[in-house]
Amino acid sequence: MKTNDPRQLYLQQTVQALQNVLARGLVGEPLQAQAEVVVGPRAGAVLLYTGLGAGRVLRYFATDHAAAARQFIGWPFTGEPGVFMSGRAVRIEVPWPDNLADTEVRLDRVGGSPKGQGRWKAGIDERGRVITAGVSDHIPHWLISGTTGSGKTVSLRAAGYQFAQDADQNRIVLIDGKFGSGLGVLHGLPGMVGPVATDVPTARDALAWVNRQMQQRYEKLTNAGEQALSGLPRIVVLFDEFQELVSDPAVRELTRRMLAQGRAANIHVLMGTQHPTIDAFGDDGSLKRNLVGRIALKVTDAKASQVALGDSLPRADRLAGKGDAYVVAPGHVYRAQMVLVDQRELDPAPRCDPLLREWPESQPQDYGQEPTVRWSYTGAELAQGLIAALRGWGRRNLMQSLANAGLGRPGADRASRLLVLGREQFAALAAAGHVLSEA
Numbered sequence: 561m562k563t564n565d566p567r568q569l570y571l572q573q574t575v576q577a578l579q580n581v582l583a584r585g586l587v588g589e590p591l592q593a594q595a596e597v598v599v600g601p602r603a604g605a606v607l608l609y610t611g612l613g614a615g616r617v618l619r620y621f622a623t624d625h626a627a628a629a630r631q632f633i634g635w636p637f638t639g640e641p642g643v644f645m646s647g648r649a650v651r652i653e654v655p656w657p658d659n660l661a662d663t664e665v666r667l668d669r670v671g672g673s674p675k676g677q678g679r680w681k682a683g684i685d686e687r688g689r690v691i692t693a694g695v696s697d698h699i700p701h702w703l704i705s706g707t708t709g710s711g712k713t714v715s716l717r718a719a720g721y722q723f724a725q726d727a728d729q730n731r732i733v734l735i736d737g738k739f740g741s742g743l744g745v746l747h748g749l750p751g752m753v754g755p756v757a758t759d760v761p762t763a764r765d766a767l768a769w770v771n772r773q774m775q776q777r778y779e780k781l782t783n784a785g786e787q788a789l790s791g792l793p794r795i796v797v798l799f800d801e802f803q804e805l806v807s808d809p810a811v812r813e814l815t816r817r818m819l820a821q822g823r824a825a826n827i828h829v830l831m832g833t834q835h836p837t838i839d840a841f842g843d844d845g846s847l848k849r850n851l852v853g854r855i856a857l858k859v860t861d862a863k864a865s866q867v868a869l870g871d872s873l874p875r876a877d878r879l880a881g882k883g884d885a886y887v888v889a890p891g892h893v894y895r896a897q898m899v900l901v902d903q904r905e906l907d908p909a910p911r912c913d914p915l916l917r918e919w920p921e922s923q924p925q926d927y928g929q930e931p932t933v934r935w936s937y938t939g940a941e942l943a944q945g946l947i948a949a950l951r952g953w954g955r956r957n958l959m960q961s962l963a964n965a966g967l968g969r970p971g972a973d974r975a976s977r978l979l980v981l982g983r984e985q986f987a988a989l990a991a992a993g994h995v996l997s998e999a
């Protein structure tokens with residue numbers, strides 16, 4: 561074992577002190593503790609294996625802000641030790657002082673960006689292994705939470721920058737609740753759909769665009785099956801400071817739909833927010849349920865940690881800030897130092913015009929209705945239904961709507977199909993006497 565690393569020495573001292581006092585009966589009966597140490601980038605960890613004594617050891621060290629554990633830590637630390645069970649071990653995790661912390665994990669150090677499949681190199685774990693995150697069927701969306709200065713913006717920039725390196729597969733939509741100060745620097749990287757949305761009206765327009773894409777993709781799926789989406793780029797929406805925008809009902813509704821329904825349409829969200837409280841997500845728990853991937857940077861308190869991680873342990877309020885994080889994917893929790901992407905990477909990056917100079921203006925019907933009711937019915941019924949529902953839209957619009965829905969002339973006899981209908985439309989159809997049946 562290398563002994564010229566002061567962090568190793570500190571950890572070994574701590575282990576010895578702990579083993580001695582446990583053997584002398586610190587927590588009741590004398591315990592023989594096997595120990596393992598981990599020199600993480602931002603924290604050192606001691607894992608104590610004490611078999612059946614683990615419960616007692618945990619209780620002894622975890623209570624009172626780890627007051628007992630602090631007595632054995634041989635280095636000057638700021639912040640809080642974390643004590644929790646990790647497998648069969650009692651784990652004591654303590655931040656390094658600034659001069660021993662490793663806060664510069666750049667892309668070149670983790671081997672450049674991964675190509676394809678919606679992945680990005682997010683950070684390194686405490687053993688120095690690269691953590692590759694991704695958006696997929698498995699993890700459609702990520703919640704990135706943290707207090708001010710914790711590293712949300714840097715994490716989002718790192719992901720966005722890597723998505724842009726894969727521009728033929730990714731369409732990137734940027735929404736910034738802090739006037740563009742966070743994600744503005746990504747503007748013009750390849751793959752951007754439109755300008756960075758920095759206010760509520762633009763955020764509505766951008767999100768409505770995404771939702772229209774989603775609807776079109778669902779229609780393709782309905783008509784032609786999953787094959788229809790192969791070759792279409794994934795759409796990734798990056799939010800910085802979501803809490804600043806969520807009070808707008810249209811933003812909230814459009815976001816809710818993307819989170820609930822984006823996965824099948826290959827539409828994904830990385831949501832950075834300071835306050836991952838239930839309130840910030842409205843009263844709809846589905847918002848949170850769909851954010852399967854979690855990057856919890858330092859948060860302010862235990863309650864915020866619980867929401868950020870979806871679990872009460874470990875404690876993200878004990879993290880050290882500046883990219884120190886718990887990364888949670890189903891079945892795994894990693895303490896990570898997030899990749900640092902800043903001017904050094906962004907200044908020389910090639911730029912181009914976004915695909916759209918302006919976002920098309922959104923219309924109230926883009927977010928006024930919930931497309932959550934699915935009904936199946938025949939093509940003829942659908943055609944008549946659309947006529948009723950769209951009465952007043954004019955014939956050209958109607959024909960266009962039918963074409964978009966994959967239908968031929970009104971009255972053409974097509975197989976039963978699925979369509980996502982708004983509740984108001986459904987009510988209008990029912991009122992007009994059309995018989996619909998639930999799929």
Ligand SMILES: Nc1ncnc2c1ncn2[C@@H]1O[C@H](COP(=O)(O)OP(=O)(O)OP(=O)(O)O)[C@@H](O)[C@H]1O
Binds near residue numbers: 711715742897900
């Ligand atoms: N992954 C990282 N590696 C190294 N340093 C980082 C990392 N993330 C953040 N930092 C440091 O912390 C500072 C704040 O990070 P960032 O701007 O991402 O925080 P934030 O969570 O977006 O906070 P704010 O509320 O201020 O927007 C950065 O300027 C940088 O110095």
Ligand SMILES: [Mg+2]
Binds near residue numbers: 712713714742800
């Ligand atoms: Mg920020």
